[in-house]
Amino acid sequence: MKLQLHGIEKSFGALKVCRDISLGVNKGEMVCLIGASGSGKSTLLRCINLLEPIDDGKILLDGVEISDPDLDPQPIRQRIGLVFQSYNLFPHMTVLDNVMLAPRLIHKTSQAELRDQAEALFVRFGLTDRIGHFPDQLSGGQQQRVAIIRALAMKPEIMLFDEVTSALDPELVGEVLDVVRQLKSEGMTMVLATHEMGFAREAADKVCFLEKGMILEEGPPEKIFAAPREARTQEFLRRVL
Numbered sequence: 001m002k003l004q005l006h007g008i009e010k011s012f013g014a015l016k017v018c019r020d021i022s023l024g025v026n027k028g029e030m031v032c033l034i035g036a037s038g039s040g041k042s043t044l045l046r047c048i049n050l051l052e053p054i055d056d057g058k059i060l061l062d063g064v065e066i067s068d069p070d071l072d073p074q075p076i077r078q079r080i081g082l083v084f085q086s087y088n089l090f091p092h093m094t095v096l097d098n099v100m101l102a103p104r105l106i107h108k109t110s111q112a113e114l115r116d117q118a119e120a121l122f123v124r125f126g127l128t129d130r131i132g133h134f135p136d137q138l139s140g141g142q143q144q145r146v147a148i149i150r151a152l153a154m155k156p157e158i159m160l161f162d163e164v165t166s167a168l169d170p171e172l173v174g175e176v177l178d179v180v181r182q183l184k185s186e187g188m189t190m191v192l193a194t195h196e197m198g199f200a201r202e203a204a205d206k207v208c209f210l211e212k213g214m215i216l217e218e219g220p221p222e223k224i225f226a227a228p229r230e231a232r233t234q235e236f237l238r239r240v241l
Contacts, residue, residue: 001027001157001189003048007057010040010047010213017043019213021057025158025191025206030184032200032221033193035210036236041193044210045160048191049082061157078106081151085163087143089135095146096122096131099153106154121149125179141172148179159183161192177203197240201225209233 003025010018017040025031033041046052048059050066050073059067066076089098099118103109109117122131125145135143144164151159161180165173177199183190184203194200200207201221208218209230217230225241228234 001062002060003158003189003191004060004063005044005048005057006060008044008047008054008059009056010043010052010054017213018047018054021213021215023208023215023218025189027189028187029205030180030190030192030203031206031208032204033191033208033210034195034197034200034236039210040213041210042162045082045162045191045193049080049160050077051082078154079157080160081154081156081158082160083144083147083151083162083164085166087135087140087147087167089143089146089150091135094132094134095127095138098135098146099150102150103153118149118153121152125149125182139172140168141175144168144172144176145179148176158189158191161190161194163193163195165194165196195240197225197237209236211236 005021005023008018008021021044033044035041043052047054053069054067058065061076061079089095093101096118099121100114103114104111119131122128127142127145130138130142138146165176168176173196177196180190180192181203204221206218207221207224208215209224210216211232217224217228217233224233225237228237
């Protein structure tokens with residue numbers, strides 16, 4: 001599975017949010033998007049997931065253009081999981097029912113089979129004892145892990161993470177990043193917008209620094225963090241590290 005972006009442009013009215021963004025993500029790679037708030041990271045992820053239509057450029061998945069406006073985006077979105085910084089769990093449903101809802105409606109899988117698959121995910125990510133709880137009975141870190149499980153229940157080929165630790169207390173960040181590390185070890189293809197520089201440095205295969213809607217610099221983490229080429233990248237890293 002390869003994701004390719006070619007010349008992505010996206011504006012909201014007069015505000016240009018993505019400017020000529022091109023990027024390749026190979027199967028099993030983790031790409032981290034870094035940059036100040038408002039640099040275009042979240043919008044780029046929403047464009048990849050087709051939640052936002054692009055104004056120009058192409059998005060290809062396995063060589064097939066998925067950004068064609070004539071295509072039905074729903075089957076494509078099922079292949080691309082997106083997890084937000086706000087967990088977006090339904091408060092009136094148990095976390096198990098939250099996880100089972102989309103596969104039940106979309107894949108028409110039987111309740112028994114779905115339950116087995118969902119329970120296996122809860123076991124895998126250390127939440128077996130929370131399976132019958134409601135979201136407000138869980139910590140923020142646990143809710144975010146459930147949100148990741150919910151995305152994985154759709155069996156996506158690629159996972160997108162939009163600042164998934166930003167809303168968490170510092171002591172809860174690690175447990176969510178551990179889930180991402182586990183997915184990487186299992187070969188999941190991932191693109192993350194993140195402020196967690198230590199994590200990006202340690203775990204990413206490629207880091208992209210975004211500035212004013214452009215990828216100003218990209219490369220392996222050891223190059224970006226140890227010897228950034230662009231003055232703006234250097235300034236950003238001095239401020240956040």
